[in-house]
Amino acid sequence: MRVHFTEFGKVRFISHRDAARAFERAFRIEQLPLAFTLGFSPRPKVSFGLALSVGHESDAEYLDFELAEEIPLEPLAAALSAALPEGIDVPAVVALADRAPALQEAVSAVEWNIELTVDDEVTGTPMITPEIVEHRVEALMAAPTLVLERVRKGRTASEDIRPAFRRMTVLGPTEGGILVGVELATRPMSVRPAELVAALGSEFREGRVRRTRQWIERGSERLDPLAADPRIALEARAS
Amino acid sequence: MTSLWPRIEPLLAGVEKPARYIGMERGSQVPVHRPGSVSWLLVYPDTYEIGLPNQGLQILYEILNERDDAVAERSYAPWLDLAAALREHAVPLFSVDTHRAASDFDIVAFNLSAELVYTNLLECLDLAGIPIRSEQRSETDPLVVAGGHSTFNPEPMADFVDAFVIGDGEEPVGEMTECVRTWQGGGRPGGRVGLLRALASVPGVYVPSMYSVEFDGPVLRSVTPRYSDVPAVVDKRTVADLADWPYPKQQLVPLIEVVHDRLNVELFRGCTRGCRFCQAGMITRPVRERPTEQVRNMVANGLRRTGYDEVALTSLSSADFSGIDNLVSDLVNDQIGCGNVGVSLPSLRVDAFTVGIASEIQKVRRTGLTFAPEGGSWRLRQVINKLITEEDLYSAVEGAYSQGWRRVKLYFLVGLPTEMDEDTLGIAELARNVVKVGKQYTKQASCTVSVGGFVPKAHTPFQWFGQNGTEELHRKINMLRDDLRKTAATVRWHDPKATFAEGIASRGDRRIGAVIERVWRAGGTFQEWSEHFQLGRWLDAMAAEGLDPDWFVTRHRTEDEVLPWDHIAAGLHRDFLWQDWQASLQAHGLPDCRWTPCYDCGVCTDYALEHVVASSVPPAGGSQGTGQDLTLGGAVPVMLSPTRVPT
Numbered sequence: 001m002r003v004h005f006t007e008f009g010k011v012r013f014i015s016h017r018d019a020a021r022a023f024e025r026a027f028r029i030e031q032l033p034l035a036f037t038l039g040f041s042p043r044p045k046v047s048f049g050l051a052l053s054v055g056h057e058s059d060a061e062y063l064d065f066e067l068a069e070e071i072p073l074e075p076l077a078a079a080l081s082a083a084l085p086e087g088i089d090v091p092a093v094v095a096l097a098d099r100a101p102a103l104q105e106a107v108s109a110v111e112w113n114i115e116l117t118v119d120d121e122v123t124g125t126p127m128i129t130p131e132i133v134e135h136r137v138e139a140l141m142a143a144p145t146l147v148l149e150r151v152r153k154g155r156t157a158s159e160d161i162r163p164a165f166r167r168m169t170v171l172g173p174t175e176g177g178i179l180v181g182v183e184l185a186t187r188p189m190s191v192r193p194a195e196l197v198a199a200l201g202s203e204f205r206e207g208r209v210r211r212t213r214q215w216i217e218r219g220s221e222r223l224d225p226l227a228a229d230p231r232i233a234l235e236a237r238a239s
Numbered sequence: 240m241t242s243l244w245p246r247i248e249p250l251l252a253g254v255e256k257p258a259r260y261i262g263m264e265r266g267s268q269v270p271v272h273r274p275g276s277v278s279w280l281l282v283y284p285d286t287y288e289i290g291l292p293n294q295g296l297q298i299l300y301e302i303l304n305e306r307d308d309a310v311a312e313r314s315y316a317p318w319l320d321l322a323a324a325l326r327e328h329a330v331p332l333f334s335v336d337t338h339r340a341a342s343d344f345d346i347v348a349f350n351l352s353a354e355l356v357y358t359n360l361l362e363c364l365d366l367a368g369i370p371i372r373s374e375q376r377s378e379t380d381p382l383v384v385a386g387g388h389s390t391f392n393p394e395p396m397a398d399f400v401d402a403f404v405i406g407d408g409e410e411p412v413g414e415m416t417e418c419v420r421t422w423q424g425g426g427r428p429g430g431r432v433g434l435l436r437a438l439a440s441v442p443g444v445y446v447p448s449m450y451s452v453e454f455d456g457p458v459l460r461s462v463t464p465r466y467s468d469v470p471a472v473v474d475k476r477t478v479a480d481l482a483d484w485p486y487p488k489q490q491l492v493p494l495i496e497v498v499h500d501r502l503n504v505e506l507f508r509g510c511t512r513g514c515r516f517c518q519a520g521m522i523t524r525p526v527r528e529r530p531t532e533q534v535r536n537m538v539a540n541g542l543r544r545t546g547y548d549e550v551a552l553t554s555l556s557s558a559d560f561s562g563i564d565n566l567v568s569d570l571v572n573d574q575i576g577c578g579n580v581g582v583s584l585p586s587l588r589v590d591a592f593t594v595g596i597a598s599e600i601q602k603v604r605r606t607g608l609t610f611a612p613e614g615g616s617w618r619l620r621q622v623i624n625k626l627i628t629e630e631d632l633y634s635a636v637e638g639a640y641s642q643g644w645r646r647v648k649l650y651f652l653v654g655l656p657t658e659m660d661e662d663t664l665g666i667a668e669l670a671r672n673v674v675k676v677g678k679q680y681t682k683q684a685s686c687t688v689s690v691g692g693f694v695p696k697a698h699t700p701f702q703w704f705g706q707n708g709t710e711e712l713h714r715k716i717n718m719l720r721d722d723l724r725k726t727a728a729t730v731r732w733h734d735p736k737a738t739f740a741e742g743i744a745s746r747g748d749r750r751i752g753a754v755i756e757r758v759w760r761a762g763g764t765f766q767e768w769s770e771h772f773q774l775g776r777w778l779d780a781m782a783a784e785g786l787d788p789d790w791f792v793t794r795h796r797t798e799d800e801v802l803p804w805d806h807i808a809a810g811l812h813r814d815f816l817w818q819d820w821q822a823s824l825q826a827h828g829l830p831d832c833r834w835t836p837c838y839d840c841g842v843c844t845d846y847a848l849e850h851v852v853a854s855s856v857p858p859a860g861g862s863q864g865t866g867q868d869l870t871l872g873g874a875v876p877v878m879l880s881p882t883r884v885p886t
Contacts, residue, residue: 010244010261010262010263011258011261011263011494013251013257013258013260013261014258014261014494014495015258015495018258018494018495018496021496022494024546025492025545025546025547026546027546028542028546028547028548029543029544029545029546054257054258055251055252055257083546085263085264085265085494086263087263206252
């Protein structure tokens with residue numbers, strides 16, 4: 001099964017791990033017949049997609065789980081939403097084909113809406129306009145490389161993060177700043193929204209950040225994770 | 240009177256674990272504050288992770304919100320990063336439920352379950368914009384209330400707390416609500432003092448400003464009521480039968496990981512084992528067991544509601560619950576209808592821990608096992624009246640190792656009355672033998688020896704005992720570490736310096752309030768966190784107030800001395816406590832009075848209460864009070880239920 005969920009509002013302050021625990025409890029509250037791993041300490045077969053950082057919202061989070069027996073699919077989304085904390089909702093659950101690739105490997109691109117703000121204690125009055133941001137975005141996308149010092153496994157290494165930037169557009173002003181829409185590849189390396197904000201300019205701060213899409217790309221195809229590996233038989237039954 | 244959330248939200252981006260401050264737990268409430276309803280803010284003055292699971296706070300939260308005339312919300316001490324941000328941006332302390340300012344509540348009530356959180360109470364008040372001293376508060380400031388075990392000696396906090404609730408809070412919170420409502424509805428007669436005077440008449444409520452305290456040099460002479468309608472002695476409140484209080488019905492399920500992150504169901508309150516060091520056991524008498532059927536329902540409903548897969552059956556000594564074996568067995572074998580659940584039994588007594596229980600609880604998950612022999616020799620365990628034999632301990636750990644546990648934790652106190660080095664080294668001897676028992680079952684057998692410095696507490700037979708100083712505790716701990724070097728036993732210990740500060744706050748009188756204020760003003764919050772604790776702050780504060788720390792901490796008290804908590808009654812007769820103190824010095828043990836004739840400690844007789852047990856059969860294990868000859872010491876055999884081979 002693949003669950004699509006969203007995370008908005010106060011609950012965005014929980015960590016990825018906290019969200020995982022909330023789902024595990026929701027599965028038990030709804031008494032879903034989860035499949036368990038074999039072995040000394042059996043664990044439910046649940047695998048989460050890309051992590052969502054503390055403070056970030058999302059329209060597009062996913063997790064996969066396996067059931068030990070078939071159950072009606074229809075009521076599942078609403079039932080899980082009710083058992084989850086306020087602010088985490090499940091718009092859809094679909095049955096996956098056997099041996100569907102794991103989310104973590106399958107997802108190759110993500111889209112974000114990132115609000116840029118300016119720390120007004122530094123500059124006095126916030127001087128941020130769509131035009132300024134537009135210039136920075138153009139400059140960044142025009143640059144052939146963008147080398148960053150990053151800490152990986154305890155070692156600092158120089159990495160060119162420019163290949164991850166697919167598309168960047170200024171969406172317009174918000175109450176406290178400027179909203180930028182971004183599409184980032186997750187391979188060969190992923191880029192954090194905070195790194196992107198810093199790359200646009202050291203005076204910018206990260207305001208509200210929201211993941212809007214995740215994509216599974218296969219050849220020239222670009223698929224929503226819910227549509228990537230459907231299990232046809234079960235879907236037909238559910239409809 | 241509105242939500243502070245828009246002002247709090249931007250601050251959360253810059254703090255550690257922001258989800259501490261968002262509320263929204265399953266089971267949390269969004270109460271509607273109505274005119275005429277009395278609003279309570281229940282504050283646990285430590286981090287969210289420590290405070291959220293507190294059952295006392297959750298019980299009162301539900302009871303108050305069920306009332307038509309009250310609403311209750313919660314708050315926890317903001318961590319240092321948020322505290323600084325709140326001050327910088329002039330945002331006051333808030334509730335996590337509706338993010339309402341603390342000063343908007345009628346009553347701000349603190350849970351004081353340990354003394355080292357005292358400075359955090361001042362921090363919370365200050366962040367709330369409420370004057371920290373009672374005398375500085377005006378009619379518009381909230382009433383500041385405190386309850387919890389530490390309030391059995393309220394005097395160190397008497398300058399800051401308007402009213403203490405002594406004992407079980409279930410009933411007095413309702414009576415206080417009515418008292419405040421009547422006062423508010425009646426045009427606030429007599430102003431703030433009028434309210435305090437009215438509260439002083441609520442049974443179990445101690446209003447320190449209604450008493451005058453006389454000293455003669457350093458010596459406390461008396462604490463006497465200033466008005467005739469104020470009681471000379473405040474008796475604790477006791478819920479007679481837990482069956483009437485099946486709370487919490489909707490245990491909170493936090494969004495982030497907290498301590499005791501599982502379903503907690505209270506098996507019983509009170510303990511009659513009579514361990515002389517144990518304040519909790521002394522002040523919560525008599526034993527009140529919850530009916531087994533109610534326990535089963537609370538477990539079943541709780542698991543279904545929360546989605547937890549582990550339940551802790553809590554009490555001061557869970558294996559003593561009559562019928563514990565059947566309960567645990569039914570739980571793990573899914574006789575309660577919630578699937579397989581892990582069961583943990585905190586506070587296990589070795590003499591009541593049987594192989595039967597061990598084999599049952601390991602079926603689902605091997606939760607951590609901690610046993611608390613407390614003393615290293617049979618003689619010392621007679622002194623402290625923890626009458627468990629070496630064989631009890633070895634049988635219990637054998638039960639554990641034989642059922643697959645590889646590590647057990649043993650808890651001991653050092654600095655106990657009459658303790659000699661051979662007693663301290665007895666801890667090492669026990670630990671070595673425990674490992675030896677374990678090695679018969681697994682090569683990896685090990686044990687953790689956790690050592691705490693003993694702090695004598697009010698309303699115990701050891702309230703007269705002079706605590707060991709920091710050097711003496713260090714010496715004993717180091718001796719133990721040396722003796723257990725290169726063994727499979729790991730020694731962990733509590734910082735003797737923190738033990739010393741706890742000693743100041745535990746048996747202090749009203750003069751200690753100024754010391755606590757100084758420690759807080761010097762930046763001493765979160766004193767239970769070793770990285771934030773400095774004994775220097777406490778000693779500097781004592782010196783500045785002209786008080787001798789040793790007079791408060793290491794000095795033995797005399798029989799005729801007025802103790803700072805003599806006007807607070809836990810029901811235990813002073814004569815009884817003194818006799819028990821004398822008996823302890825003779826290494827004379829006293830059996831569990833549940834299964835033996837009453838020896839008249841005073842609680843049941845004075846308060847017309849009785850022990851309530853769920854079953855008339857004593858628990859399976861036990862050398863204490865089960866008719867075995869105590870004088871035999873190490874030779875007493877233990878009855879074990881038959882070993883069940885796990886399938």
